[in-house]
Amino acid sequence: MMNLDYLNEVQREAVKCTDGPMMILAGAGSGKTRTLVSKIEYLLKEKKIPSYNILAMTFSNRAAREMRERIQSLSEGMPLSQLLVTTFHSFCARLLRTEANYIGLSRNFSIYDDSEMISVIKNILNRRGISQKEIHPQEIKYYINLVKNKGYFKGCADYEVFAKIDDEIDKDDLFYEIYEEYERELHTSNAVDFGGLIVGVLELFAKHPKILERYQKRFKYLLVDEYQDTNRAQFLFVLLLSEVHKNICVVGDEDQSIYSWRGADINNILDFENYFPEYQYFKLEQNYRSSKNIIDAASHVINQNRMRKGKVMWTDNQGGEIIEVIECLDDTTEAKFITEKILELVDSGVPYSKIAIFYRNNSQSRVIEDSLRKFRIPYKIVGGIKFYDRKEIKDLLSYMKLITNDKDSLSLSRIINSPARGIGAVSLRKLETEAIKNQLSLYELIKDVVNQKDHYSHLKVSSKVFSALSEFVELIESVKLMEKNEDLPSHCYEKILEDSGYLGNLKSVKSYENMARIENLKELLSGIRQFEMACISNKEKPTLSLFLESITLDNSSASEEEEYTDPVVLMTVHSSKGLEYEYVIVSGLEENLFPSAMSLDEGEDRLEEERRLFYVAMTRAMKKLYLSFSKGRLLWGKVQFQDPSRFLFEIPEEYYTWKAFGGRKKNPKKILKKKTEDSYIDYGDEFSQVAPEEDFDSSSSTRYNASSQGADLLASGLAVRHSLYGEGVVVRTEGYGTNEKVTIKFKQGTTKKFLRKYTPLEVLE
DNA sequence: GTTGCGCAGATTTTT
């Protein structure tokens, strides 16, 4: 008999209740993952369900990974290779690849991310002569996503509804036309966007009931995590899959629903009983994570929301430390408060990695990073790393997408002229028009032009362009051959890099920027190698298209060099969901920032979502919570005066103390040391005095050993000499470690940005 | 066809 003693009463009941529809409402920190993992273990061990019959779906890759690992560690010796714990998106991608031909795709289809979606839309607008000022591509994107998130597709039962009537999707005929054109465009490119992955499966199931039946039979037990984040399309998908066995278990928390802007539909929780009247219902309300003080404060905040099923969080934990609200003069001061607080905590023995800093939007991280860097506090940013957004990376990925899917004209047009081959916009446009005329994909046409030059004499392709085209085709064909012969993705990659001239081009101009690019391309290579290794250990064949899929669907796994063992963690509140830290600092608690200005314009529902977001932030903290805000903030070049967030006043006074940091006395409650006050006035100096020379290594082994970088600490205002450009002054620094970038203003008047590790700089006294 | 400059507009949140 499996040991369930480590579960509480409700958890245990939820685990044992395996058959029929059920919903677990799990409050923050109530052991949700633990329950889910035990339930799967229970199914496997007690009910002897083959892992092949279980499907567990999560929303994020991180959650899927975590759950998989935990199940693996619990089930030694159990055959788990068939157990599916994945995200909606990767599951649907896999399913679509297997069944692709049923819906007119081939299995090597490309997956378009958001920016590619925008590119397609821009192309369409251009073609129609619509300026981007008249209709913002973003607006179209939003509309298309709305349609897909609701699970509508052409030919679906509610097709008419989606086209004209659905009152949320209230757009005119032009939008609808563009939507249709967009769908055609993707289809001819053999590509699918994020939303299309889910909707594609719905369409497949609707049109081929036999296939649906096959999957229904296989997945006898369905588990859905983060149920509050599912959109309508995902809900319909789950509904279909579970129709036969009805063994569906959803786990969620309506108070942590923070993705409505991406289509998450809170009604999926509120309406569950309409679809499954006989459903069982469990509430996990005991919180194991946070101190009583934090729980009570957070409960008071979330209680202001009307759209709830209603849970009452409680805990056996101690009262714990009081919450601190910190009023700061401006954003720089706030960053300084954060820095000092971290140093203070670390001095008292807290490891860096037990401390997290949250903010409402990504742009807020910069100021904080700058300050942390000045004190050499190791930090890591979760999410927000845009490795795959870099130009050179996108270019090489486009090459590879074209190799796996030669109908992908978007990728082709991206790289046809990079490196510059003398095929500019004019030639491209000419080829595109011809391709459309001949019903060919762009690549097919180009290949045709190269092979049968005479047929295309009317195009008047210059000999220069022609030879560029044939060289290009030759390259693509040879790599396609490699891919076909199952050569490793990394070999294909290297071939492209060399033979396209991309690398040579970067090497030919010796600039620091190019060196950084080359470095990134190397990093991509090691990413590919890593992927290959992972495949091999999973006994899976490493193919290019699998690699491409893994990075479009999960960009968190990539390029996460674990540079420091023990860093402070920075992230947006959104990405903090599901995580916990002993010490949490939520920054920027100001009106129009958190809650965001946009949500304030859009009515009560959006405000409630912001409040849930704040609730999520608060409930990440285990021991102590700091809530900071600035009275002034530098926003696009100007200082804006900010009011403290309304959410602060929703916390009953007994749960917090209000302190001020920096600036003149204003709030009577504040307890301000004289020293801090002074430090604000000439803080630039104080930073450079205190920061660099302290011996960080002697006190604690967990601290980042700064000297290992072998570089001087650079701070704004420092005079330096650059071997090429001469003397200058550091204007600012960003990034950290090997990614540290430094902007220098030179005496001759130019300002340049360098990647630190390539830049020989001499610090002048 | 390519490069470089100047201006306008932008900030939620992400699979």
Added chain:
DNA sequence: TCTGCGCAAC
């Protein structure tokens, strides 16, 4: 402040 776009010059 930063980015992306359009336009003009080479």
